[in-house]
Amino acid sequence: MTIGAHAPADMVCGFGITVVVDEMLYALSYHFREKQHSFGVMSWGSTAPDALQQPTEGWSWKTLPPPPPTFHRRVNSYALHPDGCTIFMSTANFMTAPSKGCMGTYSFNTKDSVWRWHGEWALPFSGQAHFDRELNAWVGLHWDGYISACQVASPSCHNTTPTLQLDCQTTKEKLFCKDRKPHMGASLTYMGTSKFCLVQGVEEEQALGGHDGCVLHITIFGLKFNHKGELRITDHRSTRSFIVSSHKDHFMPVAFWM
Template identity: 65%
Template structure:
């Protein structure tokens, strides 16, 4: 993939400063029947491991117990709509459908009550993007067949009647909805924040044909304007991350490889596709018969963490045996670096480090999440 400029913007991706190195990883799992757990693991412990196998039976042990935090799902919620999670700086948010959010601060180890989830927003069917210390959430309302687009930020609120002075807190604001053509395609298959720090690119596909990529849009968080970029797609799955050292977006490719691609121009018309390439080494999806879910998190300085959930060896994948309270799954947590070799080919750098854990899972659709702070 050739390196290209993109509007002469800030190359650091967050609009402010280079991401700092993270010391801990926070895993979010649906590993008990009443809800979700957050587990804290030392990233340096994974880094110190020798390169290990990531086969379905490569198990190093169990996650540390007790869990850092357990969150019970709201009573009566649908399993797929009960909660979704996002991170903003050192805060991990757990959003519950039409209820108050919970906020866990990884610096202070304090759990607080967060903002009430807007009625227009439906949990579990959206994407979250951090831009300028604000959290943008796009969700799809299936009954109305419309998207809801909201932004959450910490800001002054109305003056307190007793204290007679302004207060501060988390608040939501409704943003312009996507264009009608965006809504008819319904599903966001991939998205990334431009290195300018305020333009969010999204590729959408038709709900009835999820494998067909139909078009890419962008939203400018400064002007609150949507833009149509054409019938081409971001080549990765789900979220992509800008890496300044590579001058590229990086994400998961559908075949199990890590993908880097040219950053799209905010204004260039007529583009058909982006230049992109993958690593030679397959990092996940090595066994399609046992693979369940995978997610990628950027830790800064060209370093990533990949979390993949697979069915434990000896457990039948096509039955409910993989789900429940009996550790029917294996969680592979892999940290690795990325770089270009002398031929300009994308490759993992240093030595990949992997730890595997026996875990329980309760919903096949939920992707284990990892946040680095």
């Protein structure tokens, strides 16, 4: 295990996302107080401060071009294109009426360090979506607990198609637990070969000896298209639950797969 370099000061304490591309970590952060974005990448390489010192290797950060001015402050959904170098991001400004362009989808090409606007439409997910080669689709989570798979947008599409509609399929079965207790957040992790892991946090009173805490519900499931082209959850689904720390006010469940 390796500990990476601390993020630059302008990227700390903001709302943001992270995406791994070709063994490099791309991070986009938004500071509400300064009302500006910070964008950078952490990679492994030489960390010598100048040519007079012997070069050493380690993790370091590099500043990248920030999003265009029309980029709204919050990224609602994002996905890495199967080309391995294009990150798609959809934004929304909830303080703006839909007629004024509250939605927008952008992409960043990691090879050319170029931003591109793709129009006033959004990826149909909440949080990160993942590309599955067997389904040939992006797969992501809806805010209400359903799973969707949609066609992959072309990196070359641009604002001549401002209201692009991606072909999308959604499961009929909701994967969120049926508990009516307060929902604390959820994330979807791709495990390969159309297999996924859903992690959901639910607030739980008296969870830890009389102290408020939360319960993690972990669901592992598979996806497939049936003969009608409908997205279905496969039968080999498993669900487990775990009680976690009482520090629920600063806890957001996120899983990763190695």
